[in-house]
Amino acid sequence: xxxxxxxxxxxQTVPDLEFTxxxxxxxxxxxxxTVKKKGAFFQIRLTLMMEPRKDLSKVWxxxxxxxxxxxxxxxxxxxxxxxxPDNVAREYExxxxxxxxxxxxxKIKVFTRQAAEDAIKRGLxxxxxxxxxxxxxxxxxxxxxxxxxxDETTLIFWGGDNGNQLEAYGNVKKDQPDELFIDxxxxxxxxxxxxxxxxxxxxTEQFAQAxxxxxxxxxxxxxxxxxxxxxxxxDLAREIxxxxxxxxKCILVGVGDxxxxxxxxxLEAVASATCIGIWDYMMVNDLREVLQIFTEVISSSQxxxxxxxxxxxxxxxxxxxxxxxxxxxxxxxPSTSRWFELEIGNQRTRQLITVSKYALKGLxxxx
Numbered sequence: 001x002x003x004x005x006x007x008x009x010x011x012q013t014v015p016d017l018e019f020t021x022x023x024x025x026x027x028x029x030x031x032x033x034t035v036k037k038k039g040a041f042f043q044i045r046l047t048l049m050m051e052p053r054k055d056l057s058k059v060w061x062x063x064x065x066x067x068x069x070x071x072x073x074x075x076x077x078x079x080x081x082x083x084x085p086d087n088v089a090r091e092y093e094x095x096x097x098x099x100x101x102x103x104x105x106x107k108i109k110v111f112t113r114q115a116a117e118d119a120i121k122r123g124l125x126x127x128x129x130x131x132x133x134x135x136x137x138x139x140x141x142x143x144x145x146x147x148x149x150x151d152e153t154t155l156i157f158w159g160g161d162n163g164n165q166l167e168a169y170g171n172v173k174k175d176q177p178d179e180l181f182i183d184x185x186x187x188x189x190x191x192x193x194x195x196x197x198x199x200x201x202x203x204t205e206q207f208a209q210a211x212x213x214x215x216x217x218x219x220x221x222x223x224x225x226x227x228x229x230x231x232x233x234x235d236l237a238r239e240i241x242x243x244x245x246x247x248x249k250c251i252l253v254g255v256g257d258x259x260x261x262x263x264x265x266x267l268e269a270v271a272s273a274t275c276i277g278i279w280d281y282m283m284v285n286d287l288r289e290v291l292q293i294f295t296e297v298i299s300s301s302q303x304x305x306x307x308x309x310x311x312x313x314x315x316x317x318x319x320x321x322x323x324x325x326x327x328x329x330x331x332x333x334p335s336t337s338r339w340f341e342l343e344i345g346n347q348r349t350r351q352l353i354t355v356s357k358y359a360l361k362g363l364x365x366x367x
Contacts, residue, residue, distance in 0.1 A: 052302035059324035067219035069194035077130025163193030211323025221260035237276035
């Protein structure tokens with residue numbers, strides 16, 4: 001479409017518009033340039049046609065956050081299968097190894113770790129497989145060894161006690177994962193519910209000064225504060241889009257026999273409101289393939305250049321990547337800007353904002 005036919009001025013009269021720049025109009029360095037016009041601004045997302053730089057991969061601050069709600073007990077190896085006779089239960093209760101509690105309106109027996117170990121030793125019960133003792137160290141080993149700028153990964157537990165509590169384990173160096181044994185939070189009780197927002201806030205605040213942070217949350221997806229989490233995510237995405245917060249990437253890893261996949265999908269879908277894809281998710285069905293799947297999930301976050309800047313058509317800097325340029329970028333600029341330029345080193349690539357006839361169909365009769 002010709003650049004002097006007035007269509008660019010006309011789209012300024014449309015409050016909201018979403019379109020993909022036609023392939024034939026896309027710079028060869030870019031792929032899938034999508035544009036959302038939100039009032040007076042364009043929100044732009046694109047993928048760079050550049051190979052990842054392995055020598056630049058360690059630019060992130062990283063964390064692994066483990067769900068410690070009661071519904072996760074089985075994947076920590078803390079679910080007992082079998083039967084403890086009444087006389088043994090009374091023995092445990094006298095020793096303080098058994099407590100009675102109400103959970104979700106039901107009366108239940110809560111056995112301490114000492115009771116479980118004793119019952120297993122006696123052959124009365126067997127424990128469920130401890131998947132978390134494999135997953136936690138595996139993710140920590142990968143993040144600290146491959147991605148973290150300081151060769152360490154922060155480990156926390158969340159969803160404890162009333163569901164809002166956190167327990168920070170600390171930073172685990174890349175040579176320390178083999179020393180970990182994970183079967184639940186060290187001191188915090190397994191939670192009655194699972195609230196993810198406190199952990200998300202905690203980690204984003206911890207890494208507020210980091211140019212880029214990657215956070216892995218492992219859960220069964222039974223999250224009790226999903227609405228609040230989605231709102232916080234949307235607000236944070238807008239801050240990132242408008243250059244007021246550094247890049248945050250989150251991966252929600254679904255584990256267990258009763259994964260609530262709808263929760264994972266809802267979080268991933270939040271990206272559609274802002275162009276910033278904070279959340280991705282993956283489901284663990286095969287422990288042997290977990291890191292292979294993880295690598296595929298984070299492919300759009302792989303680093304392709306050490307730094308970059310993006311400018312509008314007036315030469316104003318609208319986005320800066322000082323800590324590393326990921327393969328997929330998103331930014332905001334005035335909707336009056338007819339192009340943007342990506343600067344890497346001393347080279348600039350210009351992309352015209354070209355709206356296809358298909359996108360304008362029905363808006364202006366003459367097109």
